Amino acid sequence: MYKLILKNSVKTLFLLFFLFISATGTAQSDDSKFLPNIVPPSPTAGELGKFGNVPVGLFTGAANISVPLITFKTKDLESPISLFYGSNGIKVDEVASNVGLGWNMNFGGVITRTVRDKNDETQTTVYPPDDLSNATDEQKVQFYKAAGQDNADTESDIYSFNFNGNSGKFIYDKNGVPVLVNNQKIKIERTGINNADFILTATNGVKYYFTEKETTTFRSSGAGHSIPVGSVTAWYLSKMTHPNGSEIYLTYENYTMNYVASNSQSLIMSYPPIQEDCWKVVYAKAPTLSGIISQNMTVIGKRINKIFSKNMTDGYVTFSYYSQGIYDEVIGDNKIENITLYNKENIEIEKIKFDYLKTANQRVFLQNITFLDPSKKYTFEYINQTEFPQRLSYSQDHWGYFNGKNNINLVPKNITGYNLDLNNIDYNGADKEPDKNYAKIGLLNNIIYPTKGYTEFDYESNTYWGEKTTYPTKTILNLERSPEDHNPTGSTYTITSPINQRIEFLGRVNYVSNQAPQYDENGNLIPDPSNTGHFSAAMQISSTDAPGVFLPFYELTQFGVPYPHQSSFTFINSTESQIVDNVFYFDAEAGKSYTLVLYKNGIRAAARVDVSYYATAPVTVNTNIETGGVRIKSTKDFATEGAVPVYKRYYYANKEDINHSSGDNGKTPLYLDIATQRKTCSSSDGMVLCLYTTLYDLVVSSSSMISLFDTGSSNCFYKYVTVSEGGDFFENGGEMKEFTVDRDGAGQIVLGDTEIKSAPLTNFGWDNGLERKSQIFQKKKPGSEFVIVAENENKYKLDLSYNKEITAYSVRKNYEEPCPLSQSVQNFSIVEYKTKGYWFYLESSIAKKYDLKGLNPIETTTTYQYNNPVHIQLTSQSTESSLQETLQTIYYYPQDASLVSEPFVNDMITANRIDTPLRTETFKGGVKLSEQKTQYAKDDTTANLLLPKFIYAAKFPNSLSTGNGLKRKITYDKYDEMGNILQYTPEAGLPVSVIWGYNKTQPIAKIENTVYDNIPVGTITNLQTLSDADKDNCLGESCSEQRLRNELNVLRNSLLGSFVTTYTYNPLVGVTSVTDLKGMTSYYEYDTVGRLKFVKDNELNVLQKYCYNYKGQQTDCSDNTSTTVILYKSIARSGLFTKNNCAVGGTGTSINYTQEIGAVNSDISQADADNKGLIKFNADGQAFANDTANCTFWNVAKSQIIMRNNCVAGGTPDSASYTVPAGRYFSNLSQADADAQAQAEINTNGQAYANANAKCTFWN
Incomplete structure (x- = not known):
C-alpha cells in the first residue's frame, strides 16, 4: 500500500478514537482502563493480506492452511467464514466438499454423530448389570441374550461439535445425561419435537441452536440389496443468541446427494479346506472371489444459503452455488460459486468468487478465490491434479490413498494369517502397498497470495523406524535332460540353502520329434507316429546329511493347501499340442545342502526343471519404513517472484539423529476373519433332530477389519519433529518439538474366544499429541554441535475429580443357534469398550533461555491451577524466575464459594456465564499488589439484562478505610435494551452519556458532563431516526448523512457546558466523520471495495490519500473520485x-x-x-x-594630496596622499552617501596623516 501524506499536522488526528480525553485536558492515570470501549477505532487502510509462514501440524506432518473470507458481525456476536486445508493425502474414494478436494469451509457450527451399532433414539437400548464382572451367571446370560437381539442397541452414539472456537465430543449415559469426553462446561440440552434438536450454551452464556438436520442412509448392492439404514448424522447451527439479545440466524436449503461411498469385495473359502459335514459328508468350498459390492449413500442434506441478524444494519451474507453438473463429483454435490456480504441497502460490501478445475477423471479442485477487489486473489496449484484417479478406482493402498497400481480386484494380495499362504491361490489380488510418488498426487503444492508472494510445499512419505528385510534376486538353476541323455541313474545337482525357504520347481517333460512337423489339408498337426507317449520324468531330493533318505515335495491344491508327494515328484507329461507346467516346491532348512536328482526315461523324451531359490541370505537392517499417507517435507515462502525464499525443512526425528524416524505406525492392516455356521443335520427319515455340525469359512475382506485411523485423522504420529531454518542443515538454526504419543486401545473380550476387530476402541489416549518439550537452537558451523538457545517443558495434569466412563458392548452374532438353549450364548462374541471422559490441563511450563554459548540459563516456571472442578476455569497463575521472584494472579468466578454473597451470581450460573472472573488479585512474593472486582446488576438501570454495574479496584497497601480496601472506579449508570451503555460515571468524574444510532449498533454522540435523562427524548429519537435512514456519504444539504450531522451540531449547541464528540458511519465499512470537542470535523472516504481512501479536514482539504498496490506493482494514485469536494493544498x-x-x-x-x-x-x-x-x-x-x-552601496576609492602644516619656522612642508579604498563604507541610502562617508574620513584624518607622514625641508 502507498500512503500519500499531505499535511504534517495530522499526527494526532486519531488519538481521540483510542483515549477518552477529559474536557479539561487533564492527563489520566491507568484508571482509564476501566472506561468502556464504546468509541469506534480509527479507520485503517485496507488490509492487503499476508503471505507465507503456513503452520504445519508437526505431530502428523499436515499443513494447516486457513484462508479468512468474511466475518458476519452483530454488536455482540460474530460468525466467521473461512477456508481450511489440512491433509496427509487425498483418499481415492473421498468426495470433494462444496469447495473442492481437500478443502473445507468453516461457518456457523455443526454437531455430527457417529452411529455406533444403531442410532440411540430409534432402538431398544440394552444395559448390562451395574457390575457385569461380578454379576451372577444368570444375569450375564440374560444380558448377553438381550444384547444379541437384532433390534438391540448396546452402544451409545458419539457426538462431535464445532462452533465458534468450541469443539469437543459428548456421549449420553444410560440416564440420558450428556457426558463430555474432554471436560468442558458447555451446557447441552435437547429440545424441539421429540427432543430431536440441540441447544448448546457456551461458558459466556451465548446459546447456540442446532435444529437443521441432515440424514444419511446406507444401502449396499451387488450381492442383493440390503435394508436401507438411515439416521440423522448432522445438526447444523441455525441460531445463536447473546445474553444481551443479539441474534444471528443461519438458513439452509435442502439438497439430496446419491452416490456410491465405497466398493468392497471378499474372497471366501472353507477353512480348514476339508471339513466334515453332516453324516461325514465332505465340506469343501473352493476359494471364491465375490463380485463388487457397492455401499450406496443417500444424503438428504442442508446447504447454507444465508446468514443474517434481526438488525438490518448488520447486513447479511448469501451463498450461491454452481448449477448441477458443472463442478459436482457426484449428483447433488454442487460447489459454492459466490459468497456475498450486503448492507441493508442491498449493496455489495464484499463478494468472493470461487473458481474450480474439473479434471477428465471427474475430480474437482479449487483454483482461485477472488474478492470484490479483483487484485485480492488467491490461486491454488496442485501436484499433477489431472492424474488423480476417478473415485472408486482400485488403485488404492491399505489406507485408501492413491498408489498407482493397475489392480483389477480389491481384495489385497500378500496376506498372511491362520497359517495359510494366500499367495498360493491365484485370485489376482490387489497390490495395496503405499507409493509416495502417487500418494501425493492431487495435494496442494503452491499458494499464490494477493500480495503476489507465494508458498511452495514439498511432501514425502510417512515413515516409522523398524526392521526391513531386503531379499536378493532369486537364483534360477536350470536342470535339463536331453532326448539323447539315457542315463538311468539320473542327473544329480547340489544346492545349499542359506535360510529357511521354499524352493520352487517348474518342471516339464515332453517328446522331441526328430522329424519336421506334418500338417493335414486343414492345417492340423499330424501326430508323430513315433511318439507313443511312453515317457516320464521325476524328481527326488535328499539332504546331504542323510543321503538316500528322500524328502517330500509339495503341490498346492485349488484351496492353496499343500499336497505332499512322498519320496519323489512325478511329472505330468506334455503333449505335442499342450505344454504342461509341473509346479511344486520343497521347504529347505537354513544351512543345509541338498542333492537334487532328475530322472527321465522314454525314447526322444526331454526333461527340464527350473529351480528358483535364494542362494544368498537376505539382509535385515533397522531403517525408516514407508507407510500410508504423506507429510510436509519442506516449505518455501517467496515474497515475490524470484525472491530469496524463507525455507524450512522438516525432519520427523530427534535433532541428534535426524535420519531416524520417530513415527509411530499404528495398526497393521488386518483383512482376515472367520465366518461360522451351524448346520442342522436331518435324520434319514426326514425328521429334523437337534443335531448339527459346525462349519468354518475364511473371509478375506478388501478393507482392513480394524481401523487404520484409530486415534484421529492420521495413521502416523511423530514423537519428535525437528525444523531446520534457512536450509537442510540448520543454516539459520532450528527448533525441535517433542510430543506425547498415546493411542487408543482395544476393548476387553467378555464373551467368545476372539476379539471383534471392528469394535470401537477405548479412548485411552487423552494426552495424545500434547507438546511436552521444545528447543530452539543454533548450529555455529557445519558439522558442529547444536547450541541450545531456549527450551520449554510442559507438564500436564490428569485431574481425577472428573473421571467418567460410559461402557458399551460391541456384539456379534457369529451364527444362528440351531438348537437354542435358555442358557446358551456361545454363538455370540462380545467386546466391552469404554468412552472415557477426562479433565486435563497444562499444569506447569518451564522456560529456559541460555547465553550465546548455551550456558547460564535463566529459568522461569509458570504454574497453572484449576482448583474448582465446578467451573474448571483457571484459578491461579504464578510465575517464578531463577531470581526467586514469584508473581501470582488469582481469579474468582461466579461458582466460587468466596463469591456466593455477591449479587446476581446465581443468575450468572443459571445463564452459564461462568468464564468471566468477577474478582482478580495479584501478588508478588506473597504480598498483595492489587485487586479488582466487578459487580453485576439486573434491574431497570440495566434494562433487566445481567450486566456490569460497578468496578472496584485498588493497589495495595493503601490507606482506604473501606473493609476490603477497594475503591469504586466506575459506575455504569444506564443501559438500553440491547446492552448498550447509555451513561457511565468514572471515579470522581463527570457523567458521560452516549447516544446510539444506526439501529443502536454504533455510538453517534458522546457527551461529557451531561446526564442521559437530561437529554430530551425527542432529540435522541430524532437522531436515531436520522442515523437509521443514513444511506449515503455526502455533504449536500439533501444528503441523509449531512442531515444527521446538522442535527448532531444542533445537539452540540444545545448542551452548553457539555463536551460533545459526534460520529457518522457507513455501516459494515467504517466511520465517515468525527466532529471533535471543538466542533472541528474530520472526514473519511472509502473506495469501492471498502478501503480507506481519503482523510480530509474540516475544510475538506485532503490530509491523507491512500493508494493501494502490491509489491512490485506500479503505484497508481490517479483515482480522485470523491463523494465530497477534493482540495489538495500546496506544501509549505x-x-x-x-x-x-x-x-x-x-x-x-x-x-x-x-x-x-x-x-x-x-x-x-x-x-x-x-x-x-x-x-x-x-x-x-x-x-x-x-x-x-536592502540595497547596499559601497564607496568608490578616494585620494587627496594634503600639505603638512605643522613645520617649525624655517621649514618647507611636503605633501602626502591620503586614500580611502573602495568598499570601506556602505550605505543603504545611496552611492553619494557612501562616497560622502569616505570623504568625511579624508576630511577628518587627512591633515593629521599629512602632518605625521609628510616631511619638513630646511635649507641653509
Missing part, C-alpha cells in the same frame, strides 16, 4: 530571495521568505497544487525581497 516552502531592483551601484541583500501550507489549492492533484504553489512562491518571494530587502 521556505527559501532566500535577493533584492534585484537597486539603483546603479547598489547590491541587493537576501531575505528568507516562507510560504504556508495551502497557499495554492488544486482540485486536480497534489502535484498540480505543488507546481502552482512553486510558481506563486517564486513570484511572491522575489516581490517580498524587492520590497523589504
Whole structure:
C-alpha cells in the first residue's frame, strides 16, 4: 500500500478514537482502563493480506492452511467464514466438499454423530448389570441374550461439535445425561419435537441452536440389496443468541446427494479346506472371489444459503452455488460459486468468487478465490491434479490413498494369517502397498497470495523406524535332460540353502520329434507316429546329511493347501499340442545342502526343471519404513517472484539423529476373519433332530477389519519433529518439538474366544499429541554441535475429580443357534469398550533461555491451577524466575464459594456465564499488589439484562478505610435494551452519556458532563431516526448523512457546558466523520471495495490519500473520485530571495521568505497544487525581497594630496596622499552617501596623516 501524506499536522488526528480525553485536558492515570470501549477505532487502510509462514501440524506432518473470507458481525456476536486445508493425502474414494478436494469451509457450527451399532433414539437400548464382572451367571446370560437381539442397541452414539472456537465430543449415559469426553462446561440440552434438536450454551452464556438436520442412509448392492439404514448424522447451527439479545440466524436449503461411498469385495473359502459335514459328508468350498459390492449413500442434506441478524444494519451474507453438473463429483454435490456480504441497502460490501478445475477423471479442485477487489486473489496449484484417479478406482493402498497400481480386484494380495499362504491361490489380488510418488498426487503444492508472494510445499512419505528385510534376486538353476541323455541313474545337482525357504520347481517333460512337423489339408498337426507317449520324468531330493533318505515335495491344491508327494515328484507329461507346467516346491532348512536328482526315461523324451531359490541370505537392517499417507517435507515462502525464499525443512526425528524416524505406525492392516455356521443335520427319515455340525469359512475382506485411523485423522504420529531454518542443515538454526504419543486401545473380550476387530476402541489416549518439550537452537558451523538457545517443558495434569466412563458392548452374532438353549450364548462374541471422559490441563511450563554459548540459563516456571472442578476455569497463575521472584494472579468466578454473597451470581450460573472472573488479585512474593472486582446488576438501570454495574479496584497497601480496601472506579449508570451503555460515571468524574444510532449498533454522540435523562427524548429519537435512514456519504444539504450531522451540531449547541464528540458511519465499512470537542470535523472516504481512501479536514482539504498496490506493482494514485469536494493544498516552502531592483551601484541583500501550507489549492492533484504553489512562491518571494530587502552601496576609492602644516619656522612642508579604498563604507541610502562617508574620513584624518607622514625641508 502507498500512503500519500499531505499535511504534517495530522499526527494526532486519531488519538481521540483510542483515549477518552477529559474536557479539561487533564492527563489520566491507568484508571482509564476501566472506561468502556464504546468509541469506534480509527479507520485503517485496507488490509492487503499476508503471505507465507503456513503452520504445519508437526505431530502428523499436515499443513494447516486457513484462508479468512468474511466475518458476519452483530454488536455482540460474530460468525466467521473461512477456508481450511489440512491433509496427509487425498483418499481415492473421498468426495470433494462444496469447495473442492481437500478443502473445507468453516461457518456457523455443526454437531455430527457417529452411529455406533444403531442410532440411540430409534432402538431398544440394552444395559448390562451395574457390575457385569461380578454379576451372577444368570444375569450375564440374560444380558448377553438381550444384547444379541437384532433390534438391540448396546452402544451409545458419539457426538462431535464445532462452533465458534468450541469443539469437543459428548456421549449420553444410560440416564440420558450428556457426558463430555474432554471436560468442558458447555451446557447441552435437547429440545424441539421429540427432543430431536440441540441447544448448546457456551461458558459466556451465548446459546447456540442446532435444529437443521441432515440424514444419511446406507444401502449396499451387488450381492442383493440390503435394508436401507438411515439416521440423522448432522445438526447444523441455525441460531445463536447473546445474553444481551443479539441474534444471528443461519438458513439452509435442502439438497439430496446419491452416490456410491465405497466398493468392497471378499474372497471366501472353507477353512480348514476339508471339513466334515453332516453324516461325514465332505465340506469343501473352493476359494471364491465375490463380485463388487457397492455401499450406496443417500444424503438428504442442508446447504447454507444465508446468514443474517434481526438488525438490518448488520447486513447479511448469501451463498450461491454452481448449477448441477458443472463442478459436482457426484449428483447433488454442487460447489459454492459466490459468497456475498450486503448492507441493508442491498449493496455489495464484499463478494468472493470461487473458481474450480474439473479434471477428465471427474475430480474437482479449487483454483482461485477472488474478492470484490479483483487484485485480492488467491490461486491454488496442485501436484499433477489431472492424474488423480476417478473415485472408486482400485488403485488404492491399505489406507485408501492413491498408489498407482493397475489392480483389477480389491481384495489385497500378500496376506498372511491362520497359517495359510494366500499367495498360493491365484485370485489376482490387489497390490495395496503405499507409493509416495502417487500418494501425493492431487495435494496442494503452491499458494499464490494477493500480495503476489507465494508458498511452495514439498511432501514425502510417512515413515516409522523398524526392521526391513531386503531379499536378493532369486537364483534360477536350470536342470535339463536331453532326448539323447539315457542315463538311468539320473542327473544329480547340489544346492545349499542359506535360510529357511521354499524352493520352487517348474518342471516339464515332453517328446522331441526328430522329424519336421506334418500338417493335414486343414492345417492340423499330424501326430508323430513315433511318439507313443511312453515317457516320464521325476524328481527326488535328499539332504546331504542323510543321503538316500528322500524328502517330500509339495503341490498346492485349488484351496492353496499343500499336497505332499512322498519320496519323489512325478511329472505330468506334455503333449505335442499342450505344454504342461509341473509346479511344486520343497521347504529347505537354513544351512543345509541338498542333492537334487532328475530322472527321465522314454525314447526322444526331454526333461527340464527350473529351480528358483535364494542362494544368498537376505539382509535385515533397522531403517525408516514407508507407510500410508504423506507429510510436509519442506516449505518455501517467496515474497515475490524470484525472491530469496524463507525455507524450512522438516525432519520427523530427534535433532541428534535426524535420519531416524520417530513415527509411530499404528495398526497393521488386518483383512482376515472367520465366518461360522451351524448346520442342522436331518435324520434319514426326514425328521429334523437337534443335531448339527459346525462349519468354518475364511473371509478375506478388501478393507482392513480394524481401523487404520484409530486415534484421529492420521495413521502416523511423530514423537519428535525437528525444523531446520534457512536450509537442510540448520543454516539459520532450528527448533525441535517433542510430543506425547498415546493411542487408543482395544476393548476387553467378555464373551467368545476372539476379539471383534471392528469394535470401537477405548479412548485411552487423552494426552495424545500434547507438546511436552521444545528447543530452539543454533548450529555455529557445519558439522558442529547444536547450541541450545531456549527450551520449554510442559507438564500436564490428569485431574481425577472428573473421571467418567460410559461402557458399551460391541456384539456379534457369529451364527444362528440351531438348537437354542435358555442358557446358551456361545454363538455370540462380545467386546466391552469404554468412552472415557477426562479433565486435563497444562499444569506447569518451564522456560529456559541460555547465553550465546548455551550456558547460564535463566529459568522461569509458570504454574497453572484449576482448583474448582465446578467451573474448571483457571484459578491461579504464578510465575517464578531463577531470581526467586514469584508473581501470582488469582481469579474468582461466579461458582466460587468466596463469591456466593455477591449479587446476581446465581443468575450468572443459571445463564452459564461462568468464564468471566468477577474478582482478580495479584501478588508478588506473597504480598498483595492489587485487586479488582466487578459487580453485576439486573434491574431497570440495566434494562433487566445481567450486566456490569460497578468496578472496584485498588493497589495495595493503601490507606482506604473501606473493609476490603477497594475503591469504586466506575459506575455504569444506564443501559438500553440491547446492552448498550447509555451513561457511565468514572471515579470522581463527570457523567458521560452516549447516544446510539444506526439501529443502536454504533455510538453517534458522546457527551461529557451531561446526564442521559437530561437529554430530551425527542432529540435522541430524532437522531436515531436520522442515523437509521443514513444511506449515503455526502455533504449536500439533501444528503441523509449531512442531515444527521446538522442535527448532531444542533445537539452540540444545545448542551452548553457539555463536551460533545459526534460520529457518522457507513455501516459494515467504517466511520465517515468525527466532529471533535471543538466542533472541528474530520472526514473519511472509502473506495469501492471498502478501503480507506481519503482523510480530509474540516475544510475538506485532503490530509491523507491512500493508494493501494502490491509489491512490485506500479503505484497508481490517479483515482480522485470523491463523494465530497477534493482540495489538495500546496506544501509549505521556505527559501532566500535577493533584492534585484537597486539603483546603479547598489547590491541587493537576501531575505528568507516562507510560504504556508495551502497557499495554492488544486482540485486536480497534489502535484498540480505543488507546481502552482512553486510558481506563486517564486513570484511572491522575489516581490517580498524587492520590497523589504536592502540595497547596499559601497564607496568608490578616494585620494587627496594634503600639505603638512605643522613645520617649525624655517621649514618647507611636503605633501602626502591620503586614500580611502573602495568598499570601506556602505550605505543603504545611496552611492553619494557612501562616497560622502569616505570623504568625511579624508576630511577628518587627512591633515593629521599629512602632518605625521609628510616631511619638513630646511635649507641653509
